[in-house]
Amino acid sequence: MTARRPRIAVDLLYFTGKRGGTETYARALLPRLAALRPDVELVGLTNTTADPAIREWFPGTTRPLRVDGLNRPLWAAAEVLLVQRAARRAGADLVWCPANFGPRSTGVPTVVTVHDVIADDFPNPEVSRITQAITSWLIRRAARSARLVVTGSDDAAASITRVLGVPASTIRVAPHGTKGLASAHATGDELAQLGIDDARPLVLSTGNRMPHKNFVTLLRALAAIPADRRPQLAVTGSHGADPLAPVVAELGLDQDVHLLGWVTAPQLDALFESAAVYVCPSLAEGFGLPVVDAMAHGCAVLASGIGALREVGGDAARYYGDPLDHEALARELLDMLDHPQERAEQVRRGRARAAQFTWDRSAELTAQALDEALAGAA
Structure with a gap:
């Protein structure tokens, strides 16, 4: 009997096409991860708002949850209540959350990419204290329960330990990349x-x-x-x-x-x-x-x-x-x-x-972290 391929559910509930760097990160890494680990099956957990656009580039199947990605309170509730349940239904061996937020690991282990903890150090005065508190709680909860946390720099890793209380031993640094050296074409x-x-x-x-x-x-x-x-x-x-x-x-x-x-x-x-x-x-x-x-x-x-x-x-x-x-x-x-x-x-x-910062290198280091987490889940 052929062994089932490892399956990773990718938490893309946050994806709307308008969230800048975190979406650039996911779009750059996921096709490369699929190429690096063809033996791993990727399942995207998406919102109904962005699912059609995500399907155009996501290297696997998607499962839209009945969530409006533009409705922040509903999206936050779905992170807590729906992602783990959806991952179990998808038969996932691991959940990867590439944008700070994620569910508390309760059954299916998680890897969370925490890009920074800036919201704790520099609160946005235009965001209510309640919203800021919920945001901080979601990130802290996901990071502390994750099997591993991935981040882009040693400086960010130190901040994650300082602010979120995540042990340094569970943090893996995978610097981000650039799309490559450009030749001038501006007119x-x-x-x-x-x-x-x-x-x-x-x-x-x-x-x-x-x-x-x-x-x-x-x-x-x-x-x-x-x-x-x-x-x-x-x-x-x-x-x-x-x-x-x-x-x-x-x-x-x-x-x-x-x-x-x-x-x-x-x-x-x-x-x-x-x-x-x-x-x-x-x-x-x-x-x-x-x-x-x-x-x-x-x-x-x-x-x-x-x-x-x-x-x-x-x-x-x-x-x-x-x-x-x-x-x-x-x-x-x-x-x-x-x-x-x-x-x-x-x-x-x-x-x-x-030239030292490539998405290929970032994808390889991220793949190694996912491999490590999958091995620990076995």
């Missing part, structure tokens, strides 16, 4: 469509508008640069009315800042390839994927001096120390813009650094 037309003047130096920053992204410090730094030497700044990554717009107006930067919202992948490529400097002023990060993407595109990087960004950027990025020091950020940014030869050398080092 003036693409930039013009975004309102970018290609005759003026461009600085780029990306990310959601959560407090830890620290975009207000970046805007203050831009305002501190004399108007005749000030570059233009493009900031992507928001949905709807941008909360940075009032700050831009208050600082008198309406002619200098482009709040672009959610851009397409080709548009983002064009911005990376056209920018003189990519700035990451974050107060906290679990990894810092845009830093790697910027280096891969040949864009010089200026980042705050936090642990995860230094771990990722190494000697290929430039740092300005205290993330809240807008004057230091302004000085470093202006110095980079004023010295193109030094910036070119940084770009060279950045391309070499980015």
Whole structure:
């Protein structure tokens, strides 16, 4: 009799197509995991909102649960009440949760990817305390009961132990990847469509508008640069009315800042390839994927001096120390813009650094963690 293939249920209840980095992570890893472990069967546990889109790329079968992925309270309840039950019905040997949240392991063992614990360190003032408490409880509950926790950096691993109380012995580090070294293909037309003047130096920053992204410090730094030497700044990554717009107006930067919202992948490529400097002023990060993407595109990087960004950027990025020091950020940014030869050398080092971070390597390390958890479940 032929032995049944190991079966992993992948918790994709969170997937909506609009959640940025965690969805990029899942879409990059899952096809590679399937190729690396063809003897493992993958079953996606999805929501009814996103299931049709997920089926187009997921390397296995999907089982939609009767949950609206855009309804956060319903989705949170489903993590607690439905995922383990669905995994048992699917005959899963293991549940992998790739986006922080997951069920408490009660029957089917779990592996949880915890990208960061930023919500605990930097609560979002726009989110109610009750919602924040539930979110923290869900992550803590899933991580503590998991057979293994996967994360993207040593700095994130230390934070997970400090904040969530997860033993370091159960954490596996699998650095994220980038889509690869890019060749320039940005055109003036693409930039013009975004309102970018290609005759003026461009600085780029990306990310959601959560407090830890620290975009207000970046805007203050831009305002501190004399108007005749000030570059233009493009900031992507928001949905709807941008909360940075009032700050831009208050600082008198309406002619200098482009709040672009959610851009397409080709548009983002064009911005990376056209920018003189990519700035990451974050107060906290679990990894810092845009830093790697910027280096891969040949864009010089200026980042705050936090642990995860230094771990990722190494000697290929430039740092300005205290993330809240807008004057230091302004000085470093202006110095980079004023010295193109030094910036070119940084770009060279950045391309070499980015080549060390691949989704293939991330997938292999993640596959090893899943293998380990499956072996322990046997």
